[in-house]
Every structure is written in structure tokens, then in C-alpha cells.
Amino acid sequence: MDERMQIDIGSPAPNFRLGAATGNEIDLDMYRGKENVLLFFVREYN
Numbered sequence: 001m002d003e004r005m006q007i008d009i010g011s012p013a014p015n016f017r018l019g020a021a022t023g024n025e026i027d028l029d030m031y032r033g034k035e036n037v038l039l040f041f042v043r044e045y046n
Contacts, residue, residue: 015029
């Protein structure tokens with residue numbers, strides 16, 4: 001299923017969960033209220 005949502009610039013990010021390299025899962029809510037940086041790298045296929 002393709003779930004897409006529109007987010008306005010400057011609005012808080014919705015909660016999401018990602019797998020970490022350690023095997024644990026990380027929720028964005030674990031870091032709410034703290035200073036965060038989210039890096040997103042797009043892999044380009046030629």
C-alpha cells in the first residue's frame with residue numbers, strides 16, 4: 001500500500017518508526033522536545 005501524506009513546511013513531523021543498524025527500532029517521539037537532525041540520503045540508480 002502506498003501511504004503518502006502532505007506535510008506543510010515548518011510543521012512538526014508526524015511520528016514514524018525506523019529500524020536502526022543495531023537492530024532496535026527508533027521512534028521519532030523518543031526525541032521530541034530535543035534538538036534533532038534527520039539526514040536522508042537518496043540512492044541514485046543509473
